[in-house]
Amino acid sequence: MSWNEYLYWYAQDRGGVFFGTEKGGKEGLLFLEDPEGPMVIHTQVVSSGRYGESRSAVAAVRVKLERPYTLRVGPQSSLREGINNVLGGLDRGARMIGRKTGLHRDYGAPEITNDRRVKTSEPEFTRWVLQSRELRELLEAQPDFWVQVSPVGPEERIHLVEAQVSMEQEVSIRDEVFGLFEEMDQEARRKEYEDCGFPRQLDALVELARAARDAVTAWPMPMKPL
Amino acid sequence: MNWNDSLYWYWRERGGEFFASMVWKDSGLLFLDMPMGPALIQCELVPGRSGMLHREIAITLRASMEQPYYLIVRRERFSGREDEESGVFELSVRRNIRSSDPARTPYLLQNPRLQELLRAEPGAWLQISPLQTGAQEHLVSVRKDAEHLEESVDSRGRAAGRDVPNQRKLYAESGFREQMDGLVEMAQTARDWASLWPRGHRPPDGMQGGSA
Numbered sequence: 001m002s003w004n005e006y007l008y009w010y011a012q013d014r015g016g017v018f019f020g021t022e023k024g025g026k027e028g029l030l031f032l033e034d035p036e037g038p039m040v041i042h043t044q045v046v047s048s049g050r051y052g053e054s055r056s057a058v059a060a061v062r063v064k065l066e067r068p069y070t071l072r073v074g075p076q077s078s079l080r081e082g083i084n085n086v087l088g089g090l091d092r093g094a095r096m097i098g099r100k101t102g103l104h105r106d107y108g109a110p111e112i113t114n115d116r117r118v119k120t121s122e123p124e125f126t127r128w129v130l131q132s133r134e135l136r137e138l139l140e141a142q143p144d145f146w147v148q149v150s151p152v153g154p155e156e157r158i159h160l161v162e163a164q165v166s167m168e169q170e171v172s173i174r175d176e177v178f179g180l181f182e183e184m185d186q187e188a189r190r191k192e193y194e195d196c197g198f199p200r201q202l203d204a205l206v207e208l209a210r211a212a213r214d215a216v217t218a219w220p221m222p223m224k225p226l
Numbered sequence: 227m228n229w230n231d232s233l234y235w236y237w238r239e240r241g242g243e244f245f246a247s248m249v250w251k252d253s254g255l256l257f258l259d260m261p262m263g264p265a266l267i268q269c270e271l272v273p274g275r276s277g278m279l280h281r282e283i284a285i286t287l288r289a290s291m292e293q294p295y296y297l298i299v300r301r302e303r304f305s306g307r308e309d310e311e312s313g314v315f316e317l318s319v320r321r322n323i324r325s326s327d328p329a330r331t332p333y334l335l336q337n338p339r340l341q342e343l344l345r346a347e348p349g350a351w352l353q354i355s356p357l358q359t360g361a362q363e364h365l366v367s368v369r370k371d372a373e374h375l376e377e378s379v380d381s382r383g384r385a386a387g388r389d390v391p392n393q394r395k396l397y398a399e400s401g402f403r404e405q406m407d408g409l410v411e412m413a414q415t416a417r418d419w420a421s422l423w424p425r426g427h428r429p430p431d432g433m434q435g436g437s438a
Contacts, residue, residue, distance in 0.1 A: 008357065019266050019286050021365055022358045027270055031243075031257060040245050044253050045271045048279050053271060060245050070249075150247045153234035154390050160247045 001189060003043060003057075003167070004028035009193040010041075010202055026055055026167070032206075037062055039209065041202065043167060056164040057202070059209040063159050066221045068151045071126055074117040075166070076143035084114060112139055116146070125221050132215035138208045145205065147212045161216065163208035165201075227396055229269040229281075229372065230254040235397040236267075236406055252281060258410065262421065263288045265410055269372050281372040285406075285413040289364045289421045294356040296326040297334070302348035317341060321351075337419045343412040350409060352416055366420065368413040 003026040011018035011030050020028025029042040043055045088106075105123060106113045109130040116139070120126040130136065139145065148162045193199070228251040237244040237256050243264075246254030252271070257264040266286045271279045300322040314332045317323070321344070325331040335341070344352070350370040357363045397403070 017264060017288060018357065019288070019365065020357070021355050023355070027272075029255070029266065029268075031264065031266070038243050038257075040255060042255070044250070045279075048271060053279060062245065072249075148247065148249065150249050152244055152246045153231070153238075153248065154393065156234075158244075160245060162247065 001192065002026065005189065006193060006196075006198045006202075007041065009190060010199055013199065034061070034210075036210070036213065039206065041206070044164070046166070055167045057167055057205060058162050058164050059202075059205040060160055060162045061209050061213045062152070063149075063161055063213050063217050064157050065159050065216065066157065067224070068121070068156065069125065069149060069159065069216070069221065070119070070121040070151075071129065071147070071149040071216070072117075072119045073112065073130075073139065073147045074119075075146045076115045077117075109136055112136055122221070122224075125219075128219040128222075129215045132211065132218060134211045135208075135215045138204070138211050142204055142208065145208055147208065149212065149216055159216070161209060161213045163205050163212060165205060227393060227400065227402075228252065231393060232397060232400065232402045233267065233269075235394060236403060239403065240406075260287065260414060262417065265413060267406065267410070283370045283372045283406075283409065284367055285369075285409045286365055286367040287413050287417045289354070289366050289417045290362055291364050291420060292362065294326070294360055294362070295330070295354060295364065295420070296324075296356070297331060297352070297354040298322075298324050299335070299344065299352040300324075301351045313341070317344065320348075334416070334419055337415060340412065340415045340419065343408060343415065346408055347405075347412065350412065352412065354416070354420060364420075366413055366417040368409050368416070370409065 004020040005022055007020060007028045007030055008018055008022065014030075014032065016030050016032035018028065018030050026043045029040060032039045032041065039059060039061045041057070041059050044058050045053050046056050047054045105118070107118060107123065107130045108127045112118070112130055118126070118130075135147075139147070142165070145163060145165045148164065149159055152158050152160050230246045230248070230251055230253065233254040233256055234244065234246060240256075240258060242259060243257040244254070245256075252269045254269070256267040258267065264287075266284075268284050268286075270282050270284050272282050274280050299317075302320045303322070304320070314335045317335055323331065323335070344350070347370065350368055353367050353369065354364055357365060
């Protein structure tokens with residue numbers, strides 16, 4: 001079973017317009033109508049080279065903000081936790097002698113920023129965004145998931161809000177396992193889909209995209225310093 | 227201008243639901259509103275014959291048909307061929323055509339507008355296939371190599387960058403709009419014509435332009 005087939009079954013359960021074929025691999029896409037605006041679930045090539053490609057699964061929605069804004073809350077990583085500890089120590093040391101380094105910011109949400117990399121164009125606004133309890137809980141529950149917000153075009157107020165997870169971890173292992181079951185009939189494939197955890201993972205990704213959308217629109221953007 | 231930038235300006239002109247991020251170059255998606263369901267415009271990374279990845283522009287629509295049907299009308303064999311003749315036979319000379327129903331295929335391909343659009347885009351190809359084995363729901367897609375997208379520079383060879391007036395000017399000069407309009411119309415015409423096949427219809431005798 002492939003991403004396309006998983007997504008096909010997901011579309012049967014959740015509705016929306018599915019673009020993909022059973023014989024395809026990872027290019028299947030689902031367009032979901034939502035009261036707050038449409039959502040797209042698809043895969044995205046993150047990197048490619050001579051020996052193949054690396055993809056992430058994406059749930060994307062759009063919001064309108066007051067001005068262009070970017071935010072990336074990366075996936076949890078023990079390496080990042082170590083780096084942040086060192087940067088935090090340097091930052092605290094500098095503060096003791098009355099200096100600001102800005103080497104490590106916690107944006108008022110240390111449980112998120114401790115082991116994730118946060119990059120943003122507006123740190124003050126990001127402090128407000130990361131106050132969303134729902135967003136923090138979902139990020140804590142899904143260490144491999146990450147969130148990205150960026151304008152859809154130059155000087156644009158419409159932004160894309162994406163929740164992502166690498167497909168290396170989430171799907172490729174199952175591809176190998178389910179490759180053994182290619183001769184299964186429709187009912188058996190449907191059952192495998194229900195049992196494999198894919199719908200739960202995708203629901204979590206969808207929920208994270210919605211939570212991020214709500215978090216960036218919960219507060220007005222602060223006045224930009226001149 | 228990269229794919230996302232070009233598609234952004236196309237969206238500003240044509241409307242629809244646009245999903246793209248300025249962080250990425252090629253991941254932009256545009257859903258155009260159509261009477262029989264949205265058309266998806268995207269740029270896909272796909273493996274070629276050598277296994278190397280290359281980019282293809284893809285216009286995809288959904289179609290509901292009474293029976294599962296496969297069709298592929300490949301790109302023209304000989305580029306630059308000037309041919310005033312039109313018709314299903316001439317089309318099958320210029321392009322390799324494969325379908326699961328050779329009796330029905332000429333009925334679809336006899337549409338004069340579809341023939342005209344295919345002649346205008348010799349590098350594009352058309353594909354119809356069911357979502358699943360035996361399904362009545364189908365995907366109709368028109369595809370084309372996206373090899374020239376990065377070459378949109380002005381007459382002095384300057385790239386557009388993030389300069390909005392320059393981007394807008396380069397977009398207008400690039401022919402992207404005209405190319406997309408043609409590909410979208412081709413996919414829409416194929417979808418509408420295929421969806422409108424009357425139940426049990428068979429084309430007149432002698433119209434067997436395709437090969438199984």
